[in-house]
Amino acid sequence: MLDPKLLRDNPDKIxxxxxxxxxxxxxxxxxxxxxxxxxxxxKTDEFRKKRNEVSLEIARKKKAKExxxxxxxxxxxxxxxxxxxxxxxxxxxxxxxxxxxxLPNMIHESVPTGKDDTANKEVKKxxxxxxxxxxxxxHIDLTQSLDLVDLERAAKVSGARFYYLKNQLVRLxxxxxxxxxxxxTEKNYTPIQTPFLINRGAMEGAIIAQDFEExxxxxxxxxxxxxxxxxxxxxxxxxxxxxxxxxxPLRYAGVSxxxxxxxxxxxxxQKGIFRVHQFEKVEQFVFTRPEDSWQEHEKMLAIAExxxxxxxxxxxxxxxxxxxxxxxxxxxxxxxxxxxxxKNYREIVSCSNCLDFQARxxxxxxxxxxxxxxxxxxxxxxxxxxxxxxxxAIIENFQTKDGHITVPKVLQKYVGSSLI
Numbered sequence: 001m002l003d004p005k006l007l008r009d010n011p012d013k014i015x016x017x018x019x020x021x022x023x024x025x026x027x028x029x030x031x032x033x034x035x036x037x038x039x040x041x042x043k044t045d046e047f048r049k050k051r052n053e054v055s056l057e058i059a060r061k062k063k064a065k066e067x068x069x070x071x072x073x074x075x076x077x078x079x080x081x082x083x084x085x086x087x088x089x090x091x092x093x094x095x096x097x098x099x100x101x102x103l104p105n106m107i108h109e110s111v112p113t114g115k116d117d118t119a120n121k122e123v124k125k126x127x128x129x130x131x132x133x134x135x136x137x138x139h140i141d142l143t144q145s146l147d148l149v150d151l152e153r154a155a156k157v158s159g160a161r162f163y164y165l166k167n168q169l170v171r172l173x174x175x176x177x178x179x180x181x182x183x184x185t186e187k188n189y190t191p192i193q194t195p196f197l198i199n200r201g202a203m204e205g206a207i208i209a210q211d212f213e214e215x216x217x218x219x220x221x222x223x224x225x226x227x228x229x230x231x232x233x234x235x236x237x238x239x240x241x242x243x244x245x246x247x248x249p250l251r252y253a254g255v256s257x258x259x260x261x262x263x264x265x266x267x268x269x270q271k272g273i274f275r276v277h278q279f280e281k282v283e284q285f286v287f288t289r290p291e292d293s294w295q296e297h298e299k300m301l302a303i304a305e306x307x308x309x310x311x312x313x314x315x316x317x318x319x320x321x322x323x324x325x326x327x328x329x330x331x332x333x334x335x336x337x338x339x340x341x342x343k344n345y346r347e348i349v350s351c352s353n354c355l356d357f358q359a360r361x362x363x364x365x366x367x368x369x370x371x372x373x374x375x376x377x378x379x380x381x382x383x384x385x386x387x388x389x390x391x392x393a394i395i396e397n398f399q400t401k402d403g404h405i406t407v408p409k410v411l412q413k414y415v416g417s418s419l420i
């Protein structure tokens with residue numbers, strides 16, 4: 001949610017943001033609702049004041065044993081008008097809030113302008129793309145030949161895009177989670193395992209819910225949704241709180257299973273474990289002071305880079321364009337890992353600064369002293385590891401001539417072997 005002052009004082013800045021994002025939004029309607037809302041606040045306050053004045057005058061007349069019948073009649077008219085205004089105000093407030101919750105975040109000036117991912121900017125590459133002296137396979141063929149994944153039985157039990165992990169791939173999945181938690185703990189992150197289900201209020205605080213209706217799973221007849229990432233649960237855990245500023249930044253290592261419908265994907269992504277409905281993930285999430293958020297953003301990206309450098313996976317960093325940027329984020333970097341079997345870079349990390357957008361929706365503020373006026377903090381999130389996609393990169397990049405997979409050195413102590 002944006003600061004309402006921006007809507008009143010600089011609507012053209014919002015128009016420019018919407019144009020850069022190529023997003024259609026009824027901004028004039030929102031401006032009109034805001035004006036109606038503020039006008040009604042003034043009018044209801046005036047009528048409350050008038051009601052109080054008439055009430056005092058009635059009491060005075062009754063005490064003086066004077067006729068107050070005309071004032072009582074007037075009081076009834078004032079009260080009826082006030083009740084009508086209050087009802088109108090509630091309706092306008094609801095309409096304003098509902099529409100404002102769909103307005104995207106502002107965009108940082110460094111974000112390239114463009115309608116889609118073709119305008120994304122490559123800012124860095126790391127690592128050497130593996131060179132093989134034998135015909136290579138993608139992860140789908142390798143996992144089948146090594147009996148690491150069972151997709152057919154998963155489809156029988158759960159449907160498409162589910163899977164059974166088997167044998168050493170189960171250990172590799174757990175190794176990535178444990179290494180990620182150990183890695184972030186050393187960076188002074190607090191490990192936290194979140195609920196897998198949250199209510200709509202919490203969901204809407206973290207995301208623009210209507211954009212995710214086809215992606216998130218809802219529990220029938222209950223106000224509960226399966227999380228698409230621990231970010232949503234971590235973001236909302238401090239809702240309606242005023243945090244002690246001396247404790248900032250708060251850094252969380254959120255670990256969870258994630259659930260996504262992944263509608264619309266096609267081709268080879270429909271097979272294997274790259275794009276699935278369920279996977280494990282460790283997420284960086286940071287609450288910080290506004291003046292520190294851009295420094296924190298770069299720090300989170302550096303942490304994600306260090307993680308993949310330790311696993312020895314080649315990658316590139318892409319700065320997303322305005323048209324490819326998520327609506328909640330002001331700026332996002334994607335870390336794309338090289339997948340040898342696909343001969344392409346694929347996104348495995350998304351690192352975003354949301355400024356005070358989520359904090360305003362969730363009413364999360366901070367102050368250093370109790371006599372200070374609280375202010376909204378900033379929230380940032382970044383994938384550290386989504387295990388299925390990272391395993392795809394490991395499987396395809398570390399395959400051997402005899403059809404096996406070398407376990408990256410940093411993970412061998414967790415897996416218990418150097419070869420799968």
